[in-house]
Amino acid sequence: MAMEMRSPAVLLVTFLSITFLKTCLSEETLQLNDDVLGLIVFKSVFQDPHRALDSWNEDDESPCAWKFVKCNPLTSRVSELSLDGLGLSGKIGRGLEKLQSLKVLSVSNNNLIGTITPELALIPNLERLNLSQNTLSGNIPSSLPTSLQFLDLSRNSLSGPLPDNLFENCSSLRYLSLAENRIEGPIPSSLLECRTLNHLNLSGNHFSGNPVFTGGIWLLERLRTLDLSNNVLSGSVPVGMAVIHNLKELVLHGNQFSGSLPADVGLCPHLNRVDFSNNLLTGTVPESLQRLKALSFLSLSNNFLTGDFPQWIGQLSSLEYIDFSNNGFSGSLPTSIGVLKSLKFLSLSNNKLSGAIPDSLVGDYSSLSVIRMRGNAFNSSIPDGLFNMKLDEVDLSRNELTGSIPPASSKFSETIKILDLSANNLTGTIPAEMGLVGKLRYLNLSWNHLESRMPPELGYFQNLTVLDLRSSGLFGPIPGDICDSGSLAILQLDGNSLTGPIPDEIGNCSSLYLLSLSQNCLSGPIPESMSLLSKLKILKLEVNQLSGEIPQALGKLENLLIANVSYNRLVGRLPAGGIFPTLDASAIEGNLGICSPLLKGPCKLNVPKPLVLDPYAYGNQMGGQNRGINNKRSTNFRHHSFFSVSAIVAISAAAVIAIGVVIITLLNASARRRIAFVDNALESMCSSSTRSTNMAxxxxxxxxxxxxxxxxxxxxxxxxxxxxxxxxxxxxxxxxxxxxxxxxxxxxxxxxxxxxxxxxxxxxxxxxxxxxxxxxxxxxxxxxxxxxxxxxxxxxxAVEGSLQAKLHDLSPSSPPLTWPNRFKIVLGTAKGLAHLHHSFRPPIIHYNIKPSNLLLDENLNPKISDFGLARLLTKIDKHVVSNRFQSAPGYVAPELACQSLRVNEKCDVYGFGVLILELVTGRRPVEYGEDNVVILSDHVRVLLEQGGVLDCVDLSMGSYPEEEVLPVLNLALVCTSQIPSSRPSMAEVVQILQVIKTPVPNRM
CATH class of the missing domain: 3.30.200.20 (Phosphorylase Kinase; domain 1)
Structure with a gap:
């Protein structure tokens, strides 16, 4: 009978029986039975779903033949126990203290829970202990085996502060990793007793203060790896690193270190990885860095560093990774950067760099695969050789680049996946070679001056998910084969001078989530083939010259959430199904005759015209002998009769129309002005005239x-x-x-x-x-x-940054926000919005709630920015509403359809609900995959209906109380209700949140 099936009473009897037999057995037999007994007791508390430990049998005299067990061949005692990745669950129980010769215990990558038992310290010869990648919780015991050389407790849920005396007897310890837990408080000064330590990794916790440096961390002279990243350590990083001659990796990113970079960081000759990113560091880059000839990874991103870009960068010949993004570096790039032939990743985005992109950066021997220079002031042309390299990603957006887009070589076409040249001063045409780029997923050439037709080769993209050509000077027709690949999820062609009809082949874009063709000169009817776009959620066709009726079949688009067809030449009834019956007036206004009770203008229906027949159309009734004589008379008579009937009908119709026009004019003169505005606006948009103003x-x-x-x-x-x-x-x-x-x-x-x-x-x-x-x-x-x-x-x-940066724009290893901090942000934001809504009459509406408009102070208290700016507009400007969705996809309340004039408090409540979902899940409101688009609110609502809503909670924030998270998620879904009246007020939201946070007696 297997031991795991026995009751605790039977197990106790077995234990006592074996203990009793010790008086009757030899010493060797006693030792062997101790190992068997210890392992059987250790196994008894585990659940073993894969039956990995079936070979462990209590009737065996020795465990040395058991799987995952190794013995010392001289003593036949168990020396090593390796149970990694077996899917075991349960707690670490008693029994291992019997294994007096055990040197290695490794139970990593399982599903163990509970605390770390203090009995592990009773194993006298234990040298390696690996309990990583489990779900162990609680505090770390205050004592460890004195013989321990390797300790890995990473990727668990351990919490609390470390005991001050934890490392008092660590003279043998060489490897220590407590990474990715929830440990808080200071780093114990007793750590300095571990003078033989080679590897120290305390990353991904909540260690605070700066005793680790003031206490003399640099005294650990044998360190090779030091990783303190993603904590809340603060203060300065002092000099003194020169004594750590063997240091190879220095990783301090994701803390709150301030002051300057240590001037002697370059005096550690073996350093190959340096990461100070995501801190509060200021000043310039120390020149001592140029001594690090072995350096392959250098990241200083997301700080406040200034000064010229280091001209000596080319001396670091081993560099493979450079990230200086989001600082204040100025000056130009040195030509010596081209010497770095091993460089694979270069990110200089969002600085103040200017001048030319050096030609030396590109070349046949370059290893570069990622180039990111977004948000600088580079003002040269794009180097010709750049598009002749094997690159995965190129982002040169938001600069001042001029000239044309170079043709893509076969090398470039084989590898490039992301290409962003938007917001520059590029001219010329879109090269036809672009259509040969087979792996491209994202192409953005918007906000340039290309003055180009859309090349038909764009339809050849097989993997393209996003095509953004807004305001890029395009003219001519939309190619019919633009969706031949069927992979496009987003197609944005707004703000150009495109003409001709929307091609019927648009129905081939089966993956489209967003189709935006607004502010062009497109004409003809809306193709009925659009009804085939079953995944379409957003359709923007406003400000064109589209005519005819909206196809009734578009009402079958069940996923369509936003549609706008305003300021065209459309007539007739709206589709009866889908979103169309609920469209706001602003989404359909400015047309020639759409029939809707929301509009006061004329309604024009395409009904058959009156049928007028010629009484002589079917031949003369006179005899044949008189036909020739009376031919002329007959012809004249027929003409006279036809004219009379037609004239009567025409005159009658004209009279009716005239009377109708007079009545409509008297009732609502503004309707005629709106219709006249359509022609004038379209004419002005499609002309090439330019205007200039003098600023007073x-x-x-x-x-x-x-x-x-x-x-x-x-x-x-x-x-x-x-x-x-x-x-x-x-x-x-x-x-x-x-x-x-x-x-x-x-x-x-x-x-x-x-x-x-x-x-x-x-x-x-x-x-x-x-x-x-x-x-x-x-x-x-x-x-x-x-x-x-x-x-x-x-x-x-505000220098502290935005919620957007804390949630999404930090490196993957940056410290995530904890649940208490996320709840604090939710409650603070609700209080700020409630103040705007309920302390002013009329209320102040934010209109644009999103993470980038929430700034955080040093205590992670939220501060709302950009509130109430809609008050400064005489009406919601079309530029605002057309770009609002693109700046904050997923945050727009459905009743607005991106163009509503009915801005009210419930629009802010909707955005706040989406903000809650983003904070709780850690996901963006809209995520674009290769084959689909995920709307976060829809995704969470489906999980709630299926009973698995907690599956969407962001696990990176660590432990969380379900009794708080669940009602907060429910509140978010109520706030994002499709019906505005079903959403609570922000005052009610604050009350609900305060009730959720109210402590419950004896709550665990």
């Missing part, structure tokens, strides 16, 4: 400051410089500036000008209302600058 001098107003009112006027060019740009949103571009004479950093938002309030008195009144919105969870508005052509808003500058 404006006045700078600060509400609570004594700064010179002329400071901003005198410094506009430097303030609104691309180098000072720190962000771009739906309502405009944000710049960082130092307030004149005060040294105070502020954020300045340059608003979009179209439809902004045109009178300073109105603008001043609305801005002052927004400035009164003071709350701990709001970013305060400080002042403004106004001219009829330029409006700027001044607010506090």
């Amino acid at each position: 001098a404006g006045k700078f107003i600060l509400f609570d400051s004594k700064s010179s009112p002329d400071w901003l006027s005198a410094n506009l060019d430097s303030v609104l410089n691309k180098a000072a740009e720190i962000g771009e949103g739906v309502f405009g571009t944000v710049y960082k500036a130092s307030l004149g004479g005060q040294g105070t950093m502020v954020a300045i938002k340059k608003l979009i000008t179209a439809n902004t309030l045109q009178y300073q008195e109105e603008f001043d009144r609305e801005v002052r209302i927004l400035a009164k919105a003071r709350h701990p969870n709001l970013i305060p508005l400080r002042g403004y600058y106004w001219t009829p052509q330029l409006q700027l808003l001044v607010s506090d500058y």
